[in-house]
Amino acid sequence: MVRQSLRNAKSATTTTVKTAVTVAKVEKTVSAKVATNSRAKTALSKRKAASIDDSAEHGDPEHVCAVKDEDEGDDDDHVDQKAKKPAAKKRKTKGDDNMPLAARTAVTSLKRAMFIGAHVSGAGGVQNSIQNAVNIGANSFAVFLKSQRKWQSPPLAADTKKEFHALLKQHGYDAAQHILPHGSYLVNLAQADKAKADQAYDNFLDDLKRCEALGIQLYNFHPGSTGGATMEAAVGRIAAQLNRSHKATKSVITVIENMCGSGNVVGSRFEELRDIINLVDDKSRVGVCIDTCHAFAAGYDLRSPEAFTETMAKFNDIVGIKYLKAFHLNDSKAPFGSHRDLHANIGTGFLGLRAFHNIMNYAPFENLPMVLETPIDEKGPDGKSVENRQIWADEIKLLESLIDMDADTSDFMLKEVQLRAQGSVERIKIQDQVDKKAKKDALKVKPKAKPKAKAAAPKKRVKKEESDDDDDDNDDSD
């Protein structure tokens, strides 16, 4: 018996080592390719970035970056920001939209009550999100309550509301606990301009009212952008808008998402989340959603058990664990502290599977909605993008399998290495971009070069490359 399991472990380890060797080879080849390709991509990046900048409400590239990535869990009537197409784009889905791809796991059968799901489509009406969640075996889910890129949307129809409640009952979702709608990308509660601030507030309040009509208690939103004002002023304006919205509604909890950016983006540091909460009058109406990719890119490590514990202790000290209401589960294509918002599939990014093992086995996270916003777009035979929701169905099962799993077994390690290998091409590509940018930033802050006539030319070149890299920041999400 023992010998048999030893043999199994040994063969698994051999496979692990073999896979690791293959990964190393792949990474070497890709490194070379990336170096050749990166310059050729500059022109394309520039075009894309220009189009993104045009549509930016806040004039803040980091914010737009975050916005763009979350398209991955988008509804069908969204406008692809990268292509900036004027009309609504119908997204294709692999197979039948209504095909069940996995059965829901009974949470009671898990060692921990983890409610894992994804940001599903609500195209054709928010009631459709329920079947979409059922089809991927999700025990929690996120959805946009209306078009997230339009200021005006028709009111919630009575039929929609009725059907939503009926389907909730039929499928046994607890709307108050496990549904986490995502706010509009247009809304910036830190907006200083009165007319624009009112427009943002109206849109925000309309969503909160929709939540209450649907029996939903948690509402997730991005805190916003300072627009060049001080962080203190922005935080004050966000809190004032929250206070106003709480008075205009009864029960919905406004859940602030942590961000990955720096500069004008509000909410990438735990202290900023705390400062908003401190100014909210009714503390029972405010919470936080941790996006794992955003946290990692903002400089909060989750990879090793020790780093994870330290980050959670920091969160508890600064914000308070009682404010933690939800998770967005995403791996990161960009390295630690890079302030770039590039969601990766679970285990394939710089976070790696171990980070998610830490999360799945942390008791205080029980009963919180945990929503995947990982990429599911694949290239179809015609070269067009096709949504493969099987990826979410599989990721949900993968995350559930981590609950109570011993991370020191060969089973876990093999899975970890396999997933790491899958993401190596993307990781090398983004690491390369980040390294180049860091190099150029370092040159930028250097004291002025000796005032030789010769220095002028390279300086100009550096300036140009900087802007090229800034463009790269905006172009990588799938």
Ligand SMILES: [Zn+2]
């Ligand atoms: Zn978000």
Ligand SMILES: [Zn+2]
């Ligand atoms: Zn998120």
